[in-house]
Amino acid sequence: MDFMRLIQAGHISLGWGDIAYNFLVGGDGVVYAGTGWNREGHHSLEINNNKSVAIAFLGNFNNVVPTPGQMKAGEAVVDVGLRLHKLDSDVYVVLQSQIRPFQSPGLHVEKIVKTEWPQWSPLGDIDVETPYNFTARYFNRSDWFAADPKIPLPKQPNFPLHSVVVYYTENFNQSQRNSLKTMMELQNFYQNRSFSDVPSNFLIFADGCIFEGRGWDYIGERSTNLFDNSTLKFALRVELVSLEESSQKFTPEMNTSLTLLLEESVKIGKLISKYKVYEFDEEYKYRRWLTPLH
Numbered sequence: 001m002d003f004m005r006l007i008q009a010g011h012i013s014l015g016w017g018d019i020a021y022n023f024l025v026g027g028d029g030v031v032y033a034g035t036g037w038n039r040e041g042h043h044s045l046e047i048n049n050n051k052s053v054a055i056a057f058l059g060n061f062n063n064v065v066p067t068p069g070q071m072k073a074g075e076a077v078v079d080v081g082l083r084l085h086k087l088d089s090d091v092y093v094v095l096q097s098q099i100r101p102f103q104s105p106g107l108h109v110e111k112i113v114k115t116e117w118p119q120w121s122p123l124g125d126i127d128v129e130t131p132y133n134f135t136a137r138y139f140n141r142s143d144w145f146a147a148d149p150k151i152p153l154p155k156q157p158n159f160p161l162h163s164v165v166v167y168y169t170e171n172f173n174q175s176q177r178n179s180l181k182t183m184m185e186l187q188n189f190y191q192n193r194s195f196s197d198v199p200s201n202f203l204i205f206a207d208g209c210i211f212e213g214r215g216w217d218y219i220g221e222r223s224t225n226l227f228d229n230s231t232l233k234f235a236l237r238v239e240l241v242s243l244e245e246s247s248q249k250f251t252p253e254m255n256t257s258l259t260l261l262l263e264e265s266v267k268i269g270k271l272i273s274k275y276k277v278y279e280f281d282e283e284y285k286y287r288r289w290l291t292p293l294h
Contacts, residue, residue, distance in 0.1 A: 003058075004032055016042040021056040023077050029069030031077060037086045043096070053081065054096075061106025071112050078119060092121040114180050115145065122180050122209050134260040140212045144183045149197035153218040156234065160272045163235035164262060165220075167280040168242065168249065169203075179205045186241065195221060200239035202261055208253030210261055213239065216270045235278070236271060 008019040019034040020042040026032065034056075035041045043054035055074050057066060081087035095113060096104040105113075113120050122139065169186070182205070187198050198213035199221040205211070214220055220237035238258060242249040265271035 008034075011042070018042075021054040023053070024056045024058055025070050025073045025077070026058050027067050027070050029067065029073040031073050037081065037084070053087065057105050057109050059106075061109040062103055063106075065108045066112070071109070071116075075117060078117075091119055093117055093119040094121055111145070115184065116181075118181075120180070122207075134210070134264045137208055137257055137260065138210045138212070139180065139183075141215070144180050144211055146184075146198075146212075147187060147191070150191060151196045153197060153214055156217055156219050158234040159216075160269055161234060161236050161265075162272055162275060164271070164275055164277045165235045165237045165280065166240065166258070166277060167200075167237070168240050179207055179209045179211075182241070183211045197221075198239075200237040202237075203239045203241055204254050204257045204261070205241045206251045206254060208251075208257045210257050213237075216265065216268075236265060 004019075004024070007024070011020045012018065018039070021034040022036060022039075022041050022043075024032045024034055034054075037053070040050050041052075041054045042049060043052075043056075055077050057070060057074060059066060059070075078087065078091070078093070082089065082091065093113060095110055097110065114122075183203065186203070190198050200213045201215060201218070201220050203211045203213050216236070219234065238261065240250065240254055240258075242251075242254075262271060262275070262277075266273050266275070
């Protein structure tokens with residue numbers, strides 16, 4: 001317990017009044033109450049302290065992997081908060097590194113939270129709506145822990161591209177709130193269906209997250225010959241992943257993210273400014289996009 005008093009004393013010396021975190025979790029899985037459920041901590045931006053709870057993992061997790069017991073104890077704090085109605089039923093988890101310029105809680109904890117905690121939210125600032133910003137919404141392959149392609153992907157030789165093909169994910173629905181984990185499952189889904197990798201260049205989820213599939217520099221892959229004609233073979237392919245329970249397949253956030261992605265593609269010379277957009281439904285029935293995005 002002496003180390004807890006040292007942490008408390010250090011935080012008080014910074015003018016925070018008490019220990020900054022609501023709860024702290026040790027490597028042995030023991031949970032220590034800091035400010036607890038009923039008092040405001042000092043762990044985030046001032047505008048967020050009164051609407052969030054902080055769980056601190058004790059250790060340096062850029063270098064050390066947390067114990068399974070430590071991570072389970074952290075999840076248990078969330079579960080208890082839900083049962084006691086101290087947390088909203090739709091609560092979501094963000095990492096301190098998403099909202100502050102700190103390497104906290106460390107890379108090893110971050111990977112576990114991102115891939116195993118269903119409440120984790122991939123979009124950073126917990127006080128605002130999804131930002132109208134490509135960089136804030138974009139996750140490259142390393143961000144979502146992509147597996148390697150089963151075979152080398154063919155390079156895209158035809159920049160700038162003239163066309164964009166937009167289509168919906170076939171026979172797979174995003175039913176989880178954790179978009180990053182769903183993205184990993186989606187890659188596995190495709191690779192188990194004889195694709196060498198995710199077939200699209202980019203994927204946009206209902207929450208507005210943009211995931212790099214093959215990226216700009218590789219040709220997309222589809223099982224239908226509709227994409228093999230001269231107009232569409234070398235198009236930029238964008239896949240839309242809708243929420244299973246949502247009646248609105250093409251959400252406003254998807255629309256915003258698609259616009260941002262295409263603006264970025266034009267800006268970096270991957271797409272001409274007067275591009276054409278083609279939309280297909282799940283059965284690959286072609287229909288021209290009715291409202292131009294540019």
